Amino acid sequence: MPDAYRKTLIRQISQHAHSEIVGMLPEANWITRAPSLTRKVALLAKVQDEAGHGLYLYSSCETLGIERDDTIEDLHSGKAKYSSIFNYPTLTWADIGAIGWLVDGAAIMNQVPLCRCSYGPYSRAMIRVCKEESFHQRQGFSIMLKMANGTAEQKRMAQDAINRWWWPALKMFGPSDSDSEHSAQSMKWKIKRFSNDELRQRFLDMTVPQCHLLGCEVPDPDLKFNESTGHWEMGEIDWEEFWNVVKGKGKCNRQRLKARKGAYDKGEWVRDAALAYAEKKRQRKAASVAA
Amino acid sequence: MSNKKNWPLWEVFVRSKAGLNHRHSGSLHAADAEMALEMARDVYTRRSEGVSIWVVESKSIKASDPDNKDSLFEPANDKIYRHPTFYDLPDEVKHM
Numbered sequence: 001m002p003d004a005y006r007k008t009l010i011r012q013i014s015q016h017a018h019s020e021i022v023g024m025l026p027e028a029n030w031i032t033r034a035p036s037l038t039r040k041v042a043l044l045a046k047v048q049d050e051a052g053h054g055l056y057l058y059s060s061c062e063t064l065g066i067e068r069d070d071t072i073e074d075l076h077s078g079k080a081k082y083s084s085i086f087n088y089p090t091l092t093w094a095d096i097g098a099i100g101w102l103v104d105g106a107a108i109m110n111q112v113p114l115c116r117c118s119y120g121p122y123s124r125a126m127i128r129v130c131k132e133e134s135f136h137q138r139q140g141f142s143i144m145l146k147m148a149n150g151t152a153e154q155k156r157m158a159q160d161a162i163n164r165w166w167w168p169a170l171k172m173f174g175p176s177d178s179d180s181e182h183s184a185q186s187m188k189w190k191i192k193r194f195s196n197d198e199l200r201q202r203f204l205d206m207t208v209p210q211c212h213l214l215g216c217e218v219p220d221p222d223l224k225f226n227e228s229t230g231h232w233e234m235g236e237i238d239w240e241e242f243w244n245v246v247k248g249k250g251k252c253n254r255q256r257l258k259a260r261k262g263a264y265d266k267g268e269w270v271r272d273a274a275l276a277y278a279e280k281k282r283q284r285k286a287a288s289v290a291a
Numbered sequence: 292m293s294n295k296k297n298w299p300l301w302e303v304f305v306r307s308k309a310g311l312n313h314r315h316s317g318s319l320h321a322a323d324a325e326m327a328l329e330m331a332r333d334v335y336t337r338r339s340e341g342v343s344i345w346v347v348e349s350k351s352i353k354a355s356d357p358d359n360k361d362s363l364f365e366p367a368n369d370k371i372y373r374h375p376t377f378y379d380l381p382d383e384v385k386h387m
Contacts (some may be wrong), residue, residue, distance in 0.1 A: 048337070055334055059318045124317075131297055132338075274298070278323035281323065
């Protein structure tokens with residue numbers, strides 16, 4: 001395997017794995033505050049799925065000859081990134097709806113083509129992930145539907161969540177093709193099958209009618225439908241804001257990383273104890289066989 | 292690389308229903324076989340994907356070397372007489 005290809009995959013897959021794990025944080029915030037038991041078990045299941053997705057991805061990354069601990073160390077030192085979308089706060093229950101619908105929707109749009117990428121272990125992990133994520137998007141949209149058809153206050157919360165998540169979701173596809181550092185090479189290697197702008201356009205065409213169906217407004221004054229192309233056209237993306245969040249100046253960057261590091265450090269004694277216990281059991285078994 | 296001792300890596304095989312064979316699902320880290328089984332249940336069978344799980348420590352698996360692919364598998368390619376279609380029979384012969 002060419003070394004540059006291997007390195008690119010390690011970078012991409014490990015960052016994808018980190019995103020799944022960090023992505024649990026904004027949602028976990030609402031598990032104990034879910035409005036009903038049904039919503040609560042669904043959200044729990046979704047967050048549990050994200051942990052699983054992180055694990056599939058770390059495993060597939062390990063097939064490239066890097067240890068999981070090393071990739072996690074890179075996350076904690078700031079050397080490796082995770083998706084910037086998780087650096088925004090979840091202020092109300094409607095945010096959980098907007099995340100499932102918009103954020104998972106954008107993630108699915110990004111991940112479906114990866115099911116056919118050139119590296120087998122990555123593509124197999126993606127197939128599993130995509131299967132599970134369609135539930136995530138539906139549970140999100142179902143929350144939005146409920147709130148958009150609820151009381152005036154609930155409706156206001158739904159619109160407010162859309163206002164805050166719409167643009168960050170569109171930015172999840174990454175910089176414009178002309179400004180994307182790794183795109184061209186990844187396309188050549190067939191890790192990436194469609195360009196950032198292509199996927200963003202597909203997402204826009206799919207999502208605008210869904211927003212209208214909710215009876216909510218798309219927070220883009222320049223949004224218009226082009227009759228001749230059959231596509232929606234959006235206003236300018238604020239890339240300066242995007243790069244600021246990537247560089248660590250988002251609302252929750254520090255909080256997220258602190259939570260991840262804290263969980264890892266506080267879990268250290270558990271990992272050590274489990275290993276010590278396994279060793280003790282092994283020795284006991286060996287002794288009883290010898291006796 | 293850190294010098295710390297980590298939980299070993301396990302390969303997980305899941306039988307999706309009785310009568311079918313176990314198939315490789317993926318891998319995970321666990322302190323021992325019992326823990327690997329419990330974690331495999333949580334990670335790979337959350338949606339009723341299986342009725343039985345095997346876990347095998349990854350280091351116990353000996354894999355063929357991809358570089359030896361030709362010398363290992365090429366010899367089978369010219370032995371077409373191992374396939375039933377190699378033998379021409381008259382149309383009158385039934386049930387064969």
